[in-house]
Amino acid sequence: MKRLIQRGLMFGNLIPVVSPILVERYNRALKRLTGKQTELTDFHIDISGYSPEIGDELGDDLYLNHKGVNRQFILLTTEQKTAPLLNAKFSTSRGILRQFIEANEAQLFALTARDGVAGELVNSVYGLDTPARLFDIGHVSIEADTTDGAVAAAAKLGGMIDQFMRDEGAWFDDVLIGNMIGLAKDTGDITRNPVKLADMTFDQDNFWTAHLGGLYLFRGVPEPAAITMGDKSGLGDLPIATVLQGDERSAIAQFLKANDLAEPIVEARGIDSGAILRQKMDFIVAAVAAGLGEDLAGATRRDLRNMGRRYFDMLPAAWHGLADLVRWAEDGGAWPHIDSEHPAYFYTLRAKAHKDADLVNMLLAELSPMDVRQLFICHKEAFYTAYRGWTDEKKDYVAQFLSTEYQVDKAGTRDALFGFEAAMSEPSGPPPLPDLIDRVGPWGAVRRRD
Structure with a gap:
């Protein structure tokens, strides 16, 4: 993994923790959540506060994610919202944490100015002892507070203030007044500066x-x-x-079609489908060439085209299917026969514009693993697993490609591959009858399961 780490493709964009004050705050939060502490004086953390250095120190990469089910988190700064989530066990966890930070950014900024915030993504399942238990996860809520309990204390003080304003005899309740004064010393004036984090619950239907x-x-x-x-x-x-x-390729293809979750790249608006498909072809050529010991250091697209000619007879059916599709799209070639059982099929799709587009692109990436760029962007866990089994030649090529052609413009690349253009307005009147492509897909009907 050294190549990836050196190029910022692994453990990149983590938040450094080097101040003794922040290390102390982290340890207080870590002690509260896990009963453990670190001896390190500097380390890096992800969006959840997980540190790979501390994980190595403790010999436990799940020290903030017991049994991989209820993710705990430590916030030292709102800047963590831009960091990745390492060792993700659920695809929704990072999005939930980011939404929580953004929805409470002003409050968290004030709270983390004096203390760390510790919390947990809570659901009703504490361990997946059986596969069916996964289906008991219906929603996730967030519980969080500073290590000294400032949020809970503010809530308690708020209740006392309500009681004081409501009860006629509260002016003569010395105990109530004394407790209010005592809490206010810790919380400050919560009537002017409320210390409250929004209650947030997230449905977990698709993940x-x-x-x-x-x-x-x-x-x-x-x-x-x-x-x-x-x-x-x-x-x-x-x-x-x-x-x-x-x-079960045909069954998965039918599932995607039945739920209108994916679309052919060649039918997507506002993208250069030919360029995208050609790049996928290059990745397949690189995989074959690297497996044959070809030195891919500094290989250009022209070099890969030459290798494609040289190893033409060794290229898999997925490459030939994509080549036929490019020929049809750009040169008016014969209609390609690419059904759901064809190895190229899932390379030709991307998610449609809907709330689960990232999840569908994640699935498509795992079903088309030779497209290393999509695998890296959409499913890093699968990418790192696959990377460990590659030859050194392929590791060199992929690390160099991602660092020079993806890292320099992440947003632009993602938009070119997965962005969506608003649909053109249609004339009023009855909807038109679906054409052949709408009915059966761009290259033939999807086979149904028996």
């Missing part, structure tokens, strides 16, 4: 989890399904009608 070999759960769609990258026979009976595994 990915690293548990159970990697599983995608779609419950908030018209035709729900669970899709596992492992062996579905080991999951037992699950409380969902449709359970698929990664090699």
